[in-house]
Amino acid sequence: MLRKSKVRIAAMRMNRRKFLGRLAATGGAALLGRASQAIAIDNFPGYRDRYGVLVDTTLCIGCRRCEWACNEWNKLPNKPIKSFEDKTVFDTVRRTHAGTFTVVNRHIDSNDSKPVYVKKQCMHCEEPACVSACFVKAFRKTPEGAVVYDASVCVGCRYCMIVCPFDIPAFEYDEPLTPLVTKCTFCFDRISKEGGVPACVNICPVESLRFGRRADLIKLAHERIRNNPGKYINHVYGEHEVGGTSWLYLSAIPFDKIGLRTDLGRTIIPKLGKTFLTAVSVVLVSWPVLFTGLYVFSRMSSKSSRENMPSTKMKAGKDG
Numbered sequence: 001m002l003r004k005s006k007v008r009i010a011a012m013r014m015n016r017r018k019f020l021g022r023l024a025a026t027g028g029a030a031l032l033g034r035a036s037q038a039i040a041i042d043n044f045p046g047y048r049d050r051y052g053v054l055v056d057t058t059l060c061i062g063c064r065r066c067e068w069a070c071n072e073w074n075k076l077p078n079k080p081i082k083s084f085e086d087k088t089v090f091d092t093v094r095r096t097h098a099g100t101f102t103v104v105n106r107h108i109d110s111n112d113s114k115p116v117y118v119k120k121q122c123m124h125c126e127e128p129a130c131v132s133a134c135f136v137k138a139f140r141k142t143p144e145g146a147v148v149y150d151a152s153v154c155v156g157c158r159y160c161m162i163v164c165p166f167d168i169p170a171f172e173y174d175e176p177l178t179p180l181v182t183k184c185t186f187c188f189d190r191i192s193k194e195g196g197v198p199a200c201v202n203i204c205p206v207e208s209l210r211f212g213r214r215a216d217l218i219k220l221a222h223e224r225i226r227n228n229p230g231k232y233i234n235h236v237y238g239e240h241e242v243g244g245t246s247w248l249y250l251s252a253i254p255f256d257k258i259g260l261r262t263d264l265g266r267t268i269i270p271k272l273g274k275t276f277l278t279a280v281s282v283v284l285v286s287w288p289v290l291f292t293g294l295y296v297f298s299r300m301s302s303k304s305s306r307e308n309m310p311s312t313k314m315k316a317g318k319d320g
Contacts, residue, residue, distance in 0.1 A: 050145035051191055052214035052246040053201060054221055055119055057258060058231065059208040062090065062104055062117035066200035066209065070102045070121075073187060073199035093259060096120060098170040101184040102200060107258045116251070118258045119200070119209070122147065122168045122184035123238065124246035129269035130160035130169060138181070145214060145246040146186035154181060165242055165264055186246065214246060221250055243268035 068084040070076070077099045090106035102121035109116055124147045131139045131147065138154040141147050160169045160181060172179040190196035191211075201209040210217060221236040237249035241264050249260065256262040 047141075047143040047145065050143065050214050050246065051186075051211065052124075052145060052217050052248055053198065054210040054212075054217040054248045054250065056208050056210070056224070056250045057116055057118050058250065058252050059206050060104070060117040060119065061206055061208075062087070062106060062115065063205065064089075064104050065203045065205060066119055067100075067102055067104060069199040069203040070184070071100075073190075074101060074185065076100065090115075094120075096122075096168060096170060096183065098172045098174075098180075098182045101182070105259055107253075109253050110257070111253070116253060116258055118249075118260075120259065121200075121247070122186070123166050124184075124186050125242055125269075126244035126246070127242075127268040127270055129163040129165060129242075132270035133159040133163045135159075142188065142192075144186075144188065144191055146188040146191065148185060148188050149181060149183065151180050156181075163269060165261065165269055214248075217248055221248060224250060240266045242266070 064084045068079075068081050071079060071084075093105045093107075094100075094103040096103055102119060104117050104119050107116045107118060108114070124141075124145055126141075128139065128141055128147045131137075131141055135157075136153045136155055138150050139147060139160060140150070156171075156179060158169075158171055158181065161171060169181050169183050171181055187196070187198035187200075190198060197211045198209075201211040210220065212220075218236060218239055221239075225232045225234055225236075231252060233251050233254060235255070237251070237255050237260055238245035238247055241261075243266065249255065251258055251260075254262070
């Protein structure tokens with residue numbers, strides 16, 4: 001699994017100790033306020049010049065070079081490029097996990113039995129559910145469009161995994177001491193530098209992946225649909241789903257046939273889950289405080305009882 005330096009491990013342990021200490025010492029008030037801020041719904045219109053990727057599934061050939069490039073750039077478990085040429089992985093539909101940020105799955109067109117290859121990774125939502133669910137702000141949406149994760153403040157609650165409509169965030173269950181939540185980073189360290197593009201886009205040999213400003217990619221997608229009547233489904237997946245995503249898809253067959261959810265609607269997930277997330281935050285913060293308070297009260301009561309109890313020796317002396 002991912003290697004972590006001693007400094008990083010120490011920082012994570014310190015942050016988690018600080019979190020627990022602050023919870024007991026302050027009664028959770030500061031954290032409750034932070035949780036309320038995290039779930040606030042402001043109808044954010046999105047950053048103006050944010051980036052995106054257009055995935056044209058009619059062009060993908062299933063070479064899996066994008067998987068290899070992602071693995072190499074993010075220093076995931078070391079695998080030779082030859083292992084990514086194994087096509088037997090297409091026998092089952094895969095999902096991303098702690099050591100794999102992107103996967104390519106094969107779906108069969110029921111009309112002509114042709115394979116359709118579809119890349120899957122974090123969608124980098126316009127108004128991410130993971131950001132709203134995280135009461136310590138371990139996730140944030142950047143102006144560039146990426147949803148990034150700060151491991152140093154994560155407390156491992158995993159609410160991001162529960163609320164994600166695309167089932168993306170994964171947890172390092174095999175890391176007993178300092179497990180992290182992992183997912184595609186949109187190669188933020190590359191795109192934040194002028195001229196940089198995600199590693200998967202850079203290596204794609206057939207230009208199935210197109211990187212650029214999200215607004216431009218949406219225009220391009222609609223142009224392809226108009227200029228190729230009958231080739232594509234008349235819909236750009238990700239333009240409006242759950243308020244919009246940074247990754248957009250074109251397909252020749254219905255999106256539910258290629259592993260993409262079509263039951264999400266346009267409403268952003270944070271708005272749908274506002275009541276639930278509020279309750280979760282209150283429970284998470286209030287219960288430890290309540291039990292800490294009961295424990296302290298119990299100890300004080302016990303101490304007070306012992307101090308007020310008459311001494312056995314004194315009673316014996318008086319009776320004699």
